[in-house]
Amino acid sequence: MHDLEGTLALEIKKEMADRYFGFRKMIEEDSQQYSRHLREAYRQLENEVGFDLIRLYILLGRESLIHDFFRLTGMRDQVFLDPYLLSSPTIRQRLFKGQLIHGLTRRSRFRHLFFDLYDRLRAGVATYTATLRRLVEEGKTIAAEIDEFHRNNDLGTMMGFLRRLDGGAMQEEGPMVGGLSPQRDSALAGKMRLATPIGAETLLPAIPDLPAVHTCRGRLQELVDTAFTVQGKPEVRDYTR
Numbered sequence: 538m539h540d541l542e543g544t545l546a547l548e549i550k551k552e553m554a555d556r557y558f559g560f561r562k563m564i565e566e567d568s569q570q571y572s573r574h575l576r577e578a579y580r581q582l583e584n585e586v587g588f589d590l591i592r593l594y595i596l597l598g599r600e601s602l603i604h605d606f607f608r609l610t611g612m613r614d615q616v617f618l619d620p621y622l623l624s625s626p627t628i629r630q631r632l633f634k635g636q637l638i639h640g641l642t643r644r645s646r647f648r649h650l651f652f653d654l655y656d657r658l659r660a661g662v663a664t665y666t667a668t669l670r671r672l673v674e675e676g677k678t679i680a681a682e683i684d685e686f687h688r689n690n691d692l693g694t695m696m697g698f699l700r701r702l703d704g705g706a707m708q709e710e711g712p713m714v715g716g717l718s719p720q721r722d723s724a725l726a727g728k729m730r731l732a733t734p735i736g737a738e739t740l741l742p743a744i745p746d747l748p749a750v751h752t753c754r755g756r757l758q759e760l761v762d763t764a765f766t767v768q769g770k771p772e773v774r775d776y777t778r
Contacts, residue, residue, distance in 0.1 A: 557690050564686060564731060567679050571734055574675065578668050578741055585661030586744065587617045589654050592632050595623060596651050596773075597764045609756050611745045633776035646773050647765045648758065652750060655757070659747040666746065672737035683731045 594617075597603050603618065622628055637653065640646035750757070765771070 560686055560690070561731065564679065564682050567682065568731075568734055571672075571675055571679055574672055575737060575740060578665070578672055578737070581668055582665055582741065586658065586665050588632060589658040589661060590617050591622055591628075592636075592654050593651065593658065594618060595629050595632065595776075596647070596654070597760070598623060598768045599764070602760060602764050602767070605760055606757075609753055609760065610747050612747075613745065614742055616742055616744060629776055630778070633773075634778075636777055638774050638777060643770055643772050644762070644765055647771070648761055650773050651761045652754075652757075655747070656750065659749070662744050662747055666744065669737060669741055669743065672741070676734050676736045680733045683733055686731065 593606070594603055597606055600618075600620065600623075607613070607615075636650065638646055638650060640649045
């Protein structure tokens with residue numbers, strides 16, 4: 538009889554452990570995948586938004602004109618804005634190398650380059666925003682999974698049940714055992730608790746969709762022409778060499 542009880546207790550403990558660690562492993566894998574998605578989203582932000590945004594900053598040349606650009610487009614944060622980028626010829630050459638330049642005059646080439654970059658930036662922002670929305674939902678889903686996991690798998694209760702299966706306080710004796718075991722269970726439960734992932738909206742910047750060119754072309758062109766004049770009417774072909 539004693540052997541039968543021991544066998545049943547062992548099977549129950551194994552089933553509990555398999556269930557607990559099986560669900561836990563699934564959530565940990567989801568969390569690792571979420572972390573990978575966050576890193577990929579940041580690379581997307583750099584490649585599809587950041588570089589073109591910096592190119593536009595360089596064309597505008599002055600922070601005052603860049604802030605005018607923010608007001609025209611509704612951008613709230615100074616994403617990727619660093620005064621050093623505006624004055625470094627090395628960075629300018631690297632960023633503009635290979636960019637398509639077209640137009641008959643210096644002014645038209647400057648304008649065309651600006652609006653080509655703006656259109657590409659607008660598309661990049663839209664793609665990045667869609668990615669960010671998906672990541673926000675992914676993070677919320679994992680947080681809900683973790684919540685449900687802890688509600689259905691109270692480690693302290695499970696440990697108490699396992700001790701009872703073993704015939705009392707794990708064969709321990711003494712007046713302090715009953716008081717110490719719950720404390721140990723609580724400490725273990727705290728150490729084993731799954732961390733809720735930080736939301737994507739906290740880790741990654743939200744960038745508002747840029748207005749279509751046709752809704753603000755006149756004001757943007759005034760801004761571009763001012764930048765062109767202030768910078769001494771540069772030849773943008775020189776930027777790409």
